[in-house]
Amino acid sequence: MNKVKIALLGLGNVGKGVWEIFKNNTEEIIRRSGCEIEITKILVNDINKDRGIEVPNEILTDNIEEILNDNSIQIIVELMGGVDPAADYILRAIKSKKHVVTANKQLIAIQGKELLDLARKEGVLFYYEGSVAGGIPILKGIEESLTANKIEEIVGIINGTTNYILTKMSLEGMDFETALKEAQEKGYAEADPTSDIESYDAVYKLAILTSLSFGINVNVNDIYREGISKISSHDIQNAKEFGYTIKLLAIAKERGNSLELRVHPTMIPLNHPLSNVNDSFNAILIKGNAVGDLMFYGRGAGSLPTGSAVASDIISILRNDMTLRSISLVENADLQKTILPREEFTSRYYLRLTVKDVSGVLGQISTILGKNDVSISSFIQKGEKDANNIVRIVFITHDTLEGNIMKSIEDLKKLEVVDEIKNLIRVEKFI
Amino acid sequence: MNKVKIALLGLGNVGKGVWEIFKNNTEEIIRRSGCEIEITKILVNDINKDRGIEVPNEILTDNIEEILNDNSIQIIVELMGGVDPAADYILRAIKSKKHVVTANKQLIAIQGKELLDLARKEGVLFYYEGSVAGGIPILKGIEESLTANKIEEIVGIINGTTNYILTKMSLEGMDFETALKEAQEKGYAEADPTSDIESYDAVYKLAILTSLSFGINVNVNDIYREGISKISSHDIQNAKEFGYTIKLLAIAKERGNSLELRVHPTMIPLNHPLSNVNDSFNAILIKGNAVGDLMFYGRGAGSLPTGSAVASDIISILRNDMTLRSISLVENADLQKTILPREEFTSRYYLRLTVKDVSGVLGQISTILGKNDVSISSFIQKGEKDANNIVRIVFITHDTLEGNIMKSIEDLKKLEVVDEIKNLIRVEKFI
Known part of the structure; x- marks a missing residue:
């Protein structure tokens, strides 16, 4: 032999x-x-x-x-x-x-x-x-078995550390710091967790997946990146009330001859297969124009x-x-595609903010959103006003350009009735 | 070129x-x-x-x-x-x-x-x-990417027709006949649905998966086979009450130098990833001794x-x-492995039966089960007795040999207080 x-x-x-x-x-x-x-x-x-x-x-x-x-x-x-x-x-x-x-x-x-x-x-x-x-044999899967497809979209949970933390926050009500500490104790997070928590790790992996799937050589700096450290228990709880869970998703979508590449915490519907990918498990959903939706699920790390x-x-x-x-x-890696700038991303958006409890506040907010072509799909006022007369509100918008949301936030910050913009989280629809 | x-x-x-x-x-x-x-x-x-x-x-x-x-x-x-x-x-x-x-x-x-x-x-x-x-690129997945693993188990939903029917029964409360008719109207089931409904189709696929994974040449007649036509709305409803859903599973498990090969309707926990595989989708879970649990999900049929x-x-x-x-x-295909006879399968079992509403009936049933080394994990009496003094009861057993269940059923049939054994469904634990 x-x-x-x-x-x-x-x-x-x-x-x-x-x-x-x-x-x-x-x-x-x-x-x-x-x-x-x-x-x-x-x-x-x-x-x-x-x-x-x-x-x-x-x-x-x-x-x-x-x-x-x-x-x-x-x-x-x-x-x-x-x-x-x-x-x-x-x-x-x-x-x-x-x-x-x-x-x-x-x-x-x-x-x-x-x-x-x-x-x-x-x-x-x-x-x-x-x-x-x-x-998970995702690279050979793309490389050997999806060769007859034009790949249209990749959406993945590809960082086990952040998925472990978000699972603990969602299912056991832990706050971010406690969940991170537990992840470190169990060996799921490193002593310096920056690469995982701030999504650098997921960005590297998305760059590789994108190169293989879309035939281009991606510069990692062209991938929009957000970490999970800003996610609070409030967001987790609000997501649940809207019927969502929060996952760190790596997303690559073909849009004409351009690509939308982004890694960020995302709200996804509770009945979507990715929403049940818990703990340190990974899963990658690929949409091909022949094969349709395909998902690979398994252990994304470990010896x-x-x-x-x-x-x-x-x-x-x-x-x-x-x-x-x-x-x-x-x-x-010879194909040429434009990487879309952040302003041209399309998504729905969850916006959490605190405002003064005065009459007409919702009208002022709606006017600003409307001016920027953003329309509201759901709205919740959370609890009663506090001692400073401040109330917490959350919205989810319809599909809109991220540039419009960015402008809306700038405009909202200038409103006298707006106390603070607390968080902005993208909401994935999976049509 | x-x-x-x-x-x-x-x-x-x-x-x-x-x-x-x-x-x-x-x-x-x-x-x-x-x-x-x-x-x-x-x-x-x-x-x-x-x-x-x-x-x-x-x-x-x-x-x-x-x-x-x-x-x-x-x-x-x-x-x-x-x-x-x-x-x-x-x-x-x-x-x-x-x-x-x-x-x-x-x-x-x-x-x-x-x-x-x-x-x-x-x-x-x-x-x-x-x-x-x-x-779903499951064959190349096994053949190209799991080569360093000893594969221990395969559990799959690999027939879209039956999964469509069971989904309609579970999520929309349809009965079997109505769901089958709808599947035929939508092109998911053929005019003669025997091959799908009676699991011949899934048996062929399991034989192929087993050959590739375990290195043997399987005779399709050695695979235990049950169809879904005996599943009633009662079973679907009872499964829900116990925290399960019913799926047609194809199962291959290594047990020492033997294999357990079976295709049958199975109750699986509602929080298991396979339980969310609905409509005509397929999914295959593979357990390798290095890779751990891996799942492939996607369209199992279609042009x-x-x-x-x-x-x-x-x-x-x-x-x-x-x-x-x-x-x-x-x-x-040169390796030799014994295919276990049905009597040696290990599983938990759901048993639905009707009995006379007389005192001591449960004692008589328990005695028979105990004599055959079967112990009960959960028990429900369904509704009140009917006009003929008959009540419906369901059990789920602990893990036991199928041979013991088969003997228990033979013995139960002889009991004067037992009216009818309505159905027997295996319950998969996924440890």
């Missing part, structure tokens, strides 16, 4: 998962790949660190040259994360004619086109299923689920007999 | 979908396949029939020889359904070194191994994504969704540069 040597760069959470999978599922992997796979080297920072996992010490190395210069190693599996030095190591691996598997979303989102172009030029395979939505995607990528390389058949981000 | 000629066998619902997709998504298909694909021949029964679709009359033929003997045709797309004459045409196509795509579940379930073995021997590719769950799977298979063949890389049903 064909014997193949591979090396892992990194032995953190996902690296350990890959190691475990190759150890526990040896029989399945041999049967499906037709090869005996041996992990011969693992790059780590500290060879002597106790990792709570049985890996023979002699395969650990802190010297990348030992791996890059070893001609018997045919596949490099990059699991370090971050752009530097991962990009350099991968570039050098490709030039040494080694095939590459990575789960590095940031690297692929930022430098994917360059790396894939090089891989193609050098005739090596390059897979990165683990970079988006952990164990074994992401390890499953990485290990399957390794097997894909072996089943292709190492012949060239890379994921076509490269081919696709 | 590489030009490729293909032929369709059949121009029914799915054939029309494939035709439309190639017409409407030409640009995407050229970009992703790298080829210009021309449908040069279509086999039909009646060349002059009006199909409500613009197909040039000169490419229609009622003579299979025109296609099989045309060496310029490189791919055959079989969309006729049924085993005869589809099997013969495909066998001959493979021997003529033509690649094959089919959406024929019955053929693949019954003769898949033989056809795939031949394809491998002759060095042609053979894809059949459209044969299970329409547009364009199934056409999407078929057209993507054609593109897969072209992207593989026509090199040999067939789906590995063949390789996998």
Whole structure:
């Protein structure tokens, strides 16, 4: 039987998962790949660190040259994360004619086109299923199975940390800070949670999904981004009363020859399949012009689920007999599409504000909204006025341009009767 | 650019979908396949029939020889359904070194191994994504992306007709006959609905899923099968009261070196993701030992969704540069596993019966159940006794062997106080 040597760069959470999978599922992997796979080297920072996992010490190395210069190693599996030095190591691996598997979303989102172009030029395979939505096979799904479709829309819950926090807030009434703390204690959120909470992580993943689905090379800075830290228990409760739940959605929609790309907390109807995607689960809804609505649901992170995607990528390389058949981000990335500016987004909007309890206040607000072509679909006054004569109100608008909402908010802030604009949340209709 | 000629066998619902997709998504298909694909021949029964679709009359033929003997045709797309004459045409196509795509579940379930073995021997590719769950890319998902997993369980809603009927019964209170009639009027059920209603269709699909996932060649007769025609509005209502909904599930579970294979109506908890899969939608939940729970959701039938799977298979063949890389049903089909007999299934059970309203009746029933190692989890008496002194009762048991339930029912039937055993429905727990 064909014997193949591979090396892992990194032995953190996902690296350990890959190691475990190759150890526990040896029989399945041999049967499906037709090869005996041996992990011969693992790059780590500290060879002597106790990792709570049985890996023979002699395969650990802190010297990348030992791996890059070893001609018997045919596949490099990059699991370090971050752009530097991962990009350099991968570039050098490709030039040494080694095939590459990575789960590095940031690297692929930022430098994917360059790396894939090089891989193609050098005739090596390059897979990165683990970079988006952990164990959910969404990239191969798009790349292998939706090829006959014009993809029209992607809507996904693709960050497990924020979904865990929003689930705790929605189902257990926790406030944001408490839910974040619990997520950190359970290992779902990092000590510095910025990348998840402020949606940078989801933006990287949406950039990758968009490149594959719409055939363009997306600059991550062109994706509109909002985090979840402004969501309060008030918003969660109000959403419920309107029949919605709040999820952090990553959205890519084709609009003519343009794309609407945005990541933000969103109200979605309680009877929509995405509304039941709870805890750290991920789900991605794709609309194709032939297949219709398709949803993929599963574990979007974690040692074994992401390890499953990485290990399957390794097997894909072996089943292709190492012949060239890379994921076509490269081919696709030549199409040109305009990324719509925020002002041209279309959505419904939930607006929560506090106003003075004086007669005519609603009339003044309606006049301003009307002037900006915004019409109200639902309205609730929340509770009684407080000691300062202030009442809380919430609206949901009909579909409108985000530019109109932005102008309305500017105008509302100038009204003497308006105390404070508390929050603005988009409401997805799913027609 | 590489030009490729293909032929369709059949121009029914799915054939029309494939035709439309190639017409409407030409640009995407050229970009992703790298080829210009021309449908040069279509086999039909009646060349002059009006199909409500613009197909040039000169490419229609009622003579299979025109296609099989045309060496310029490189791919055959079989969309006729049924085993005869589809099997013969495909066998001959493979021997003529033509690649094959089919959406024929019955053929693949019954003769898949033989056809795939031949394809491998002759060095042609053979894809059949459209044969299970329409547009949902479940076969490639298992085959390409879950390869590093030991698959432990598959639970699916894979028949749209029965799901439509059960949805109407559950959400709109229709009785079975009315819901079936509506499904027929809307084109979701055929004039003779036996294959769907009695679960033959779902059994074929489960056989294919099982072969791919567990590496065995399943005989469809080894799959336990029950239809939905015995489900009454009483059962639907009782399920709701217990916190369940009723779905037709196809289930394959690994138990040691054995498999539990069954298709039957099942009560599932209302908060489970499968319970929200309504109307003609399909969904398949797969549990892998690395990836955990994964769910695929989408349109399980229909002209364009199934056409999407078929057209993507054609593109897969072209992207593989026509090199040999067939789906590995063949390789996998050599493993040996025991298929468990019905008596050894494990489940919870809902039992609906009518009994005489005399004192001690519950004691007599409990004694019989206890003697057979069956214990009761929930119990409801439904309404008051009728004019004949008969009351309706329902139980749900704890986990037990189906053999014990079967013995209990035999014993209960002999009790003088038991009027009639009305229905037995399995209850899935999803631990």
